[in-house]
Amino acid sequence: MALTATGIGSGLDINNIVKVLVDAEKLPKEASFNKTEDDIKAKVSAIGKLKSALSSFQDALAILQDGKNLNQRQVSTGDNPYFTATADKFAQSGTYSIKVEQLASAHKVGGAFTTAPTSTVGEGSLDFDVAGKQFSVDILATDDLTAIASKINSASDNAGVTASVVNTNGGSRLVFSSNETGLANAMTVSGTDAVGGGTGLADMFNGANQTELQPGLDAIVYIDNQRLDSASNTIDGAITGVSIELTEADVDKTSTLSISLDKTAVKDSVQGFVDSYNSLMTEINKLSAYDADKKTAAALQGDSMVRSIESQLRSMVSNRVDVEGESIALYDIGISIDRYGKMSVDSAKLDESIATNMGGIEGLFATEDTGLANQLDSMVENYVKAGGLIDSRKNSYTSQQQRLEDQKEAFARKMEQLQARLTKQFNAMDLVVGQLNAQGAGILDRLNSLPGVIKS
Template identity: 35%
Template sequence: MAGITGIGSGMNIDQMVGALVAAEKAPKEAQLNRLASATETKISALGTLRTALSSFQTALKGLNDIKLFENRSAKSSNTDLLTATASKTAQSGTYSVKVEQLATGSKTATAALSSDFKTTNAGTLTVNVGEGEGEDVNVEIGEGASLEQVKEALNAALKDSGVTANLLTDPYSGEARLVMSSTNTGEGKDVSISASEGLEELDIDTSVGSAQVLERAQNAKFSIDGLAMQSATNKIEKAIPDVTLNLVAADKDKAITVTVAQDQGGVTANIKKFVDAYNNLIKTTNSLTRVTKVGEEGTPLTGGLVGDSSVRSILSGIQNELVSAGGSDGVRMLSDLGITTQQDGTLGINDDKLKTALESNFDAVGKFFTGDSGLMKRLDSRVDGFNQTGGILAQRVSGLETTNADIKAQREKLTLRIESMTARLYSQFNAMDTMVAQLSSTSSWLESTLSSLPGVVKKTK
């Protein structure tokens, strides 16, 4: 910065300036570093706390939903044969179901044709799925069309109908047949083709006894509590009110038990999510407020929110609600559901007691958790003021970010002050160096001049 210094005086000006600047800079820089570190630690800790609180609030909202307690579940004892779902208006009950056969679509085929068959005339093929069941599909076929071209024309016209065309060729005889496959299930929904004049070889007749029907479309056949029933599809929606049965496979000798009941599984899952979220919050706050001793004389490791009043207020409010009585009809506290506080402050669940409470007091459990006076709403009101947008924790983070900005500004000021001080010291020391050099030069001149005067006796070495 100052070039070559100290020539006149012989002093190490760079070292001297550096030492003075360091002595001035070090205390303030150390103070700012400590403040910056503490500020960042608190911002990070508050962010961790807000994340845990957000997860906790999500679990509260999931359990504070009356629809959860209105839902009904339909369980099948053999999902390989049948699955079931129920709407919230379904009546509880148990049903014995047997599946004799599934509903299927048809497979039909043209008469055997030469593999090099070509149409002799242009015309129209009219495809129908079941007599009078649906709209006919007319497919235009050109003169001289091969079976492959006929297949492609049919598939293009039938792409949204659930019907596909394919070719099967006998490798021995070389004869080919156009096969029509349908996903439209139900008795009478066989795929037929009526051909215009000149295309009669492509007719498919589905009348009784026709050899052109490879597999007839059929209804599903099943029984509920011994009553025989049929359906055109494998999705049964009206046999049991507000319950949908989905037939998967048939086995007429196996009885399937379908149980329609309150959705205890869904409620249990949400209760466990609430407990897990609370336990995570407790573990998080313990970590953020913990003081860990390091060795006999080492500096203890402290969490980012040791002694923090917000943490104490949050936990105090939550824990007060957890032990407050509410609800009615045998469910007034969490302990009535088998949920109790463990030695480490977390919650534990007695699964058997929870199951018994749901089976015997399902509606009372719903009232305990949900509604404006339910536990979930009360807990959320204790937390929301801290964690909401613009809430206490957000304001604290904002204040800490302001502190960070102030630290940055102070660092910039310190840098400018140190630069100014450095320049001033170099100027002063260099001026001194120059003066010393001048004095040394004057001293040497005087000594030389005086020594040459008459009568001056020179010192001998």
């Protein structure tokens, strides 16, 4: 008869014996799996931090790639209500007196009044001439003021007129406005009635029934007492690199426009680059460091990609850039690099460079292709772009993780098979031992029953 429980025949704790034997093979391998998994996770996390640090550095570079951020102008217009102004890097430092005699305005005319926006006018056409460009809109007898305005505004050949319906105490009327300001953009409007269709359009828009609500005027401004007429209230190019927006007119009031190099903005841009570079180098050092005291290595210690990034960065920031025949480097504008790869700024030397060689500073960073900011950005982009070197590395780690999971699953099946095999073998042994014990007990009983046997 077979045994129904393990260990009954031999008296051994078979389950525990099997567990100990299986654990002896399983635990070291599982520990190895866990260590490998932790290493991969640490590298995935570290590579993510590296990408984030590179992207932040790239954001700082973007500011320097546009030369205008390294050659900014400070504009002062006081508290005058007559104009505002902006200046680009081409504007020269200087002071100008400004007087605004007249603002530019858009020509605006209105037709005769009707009782309501739903009033119809007649059948025919409305003809427009704006700055020498003509277009015509057909009007049906059933079109009211609102429909007429819609037709004009949606006309495919509209040359620059906006129509609207205005309701006032006098009634409702169609008002036409030129889309552009200035005398040259004035318009003419005339109504032509269809034959046999009455005189409604002519009566509303021709002759005395048409009212000029606002003339089309040019702006008149004086810059250092020199007159300038402009069709627009935005004046570009009167002063090189300066855009003036006229807001109010009073020829008797003179205001002052002052333009100067914004040295603080330039220094802030340069300092921002230095701080961002140092932050990146700090993160790289942290991710690839080795702690000799604790004898522990960071996740990317000895990583070839990290070494390559650091090497390229150090090389690029040490290079000289040709700017219009002049060779210039970071050191020349007051930026030095220590043996640990960290930058520092000599404020006095930078101030001197801003005062004497602003073009050199701009060219050092922003020259197309060869400028330092552009070179660094191209290098960083190779790593952080979609499908770039960092994404390739992350894909490699993902593949390693998948292979590890496959190995863990295969090993778990192997351990299950080992446990089943050992349990079967020990149970077979237990059955044999039980049978031998039973046979021995039977023999002993028969021996004890023989005549002459003395039981002690």
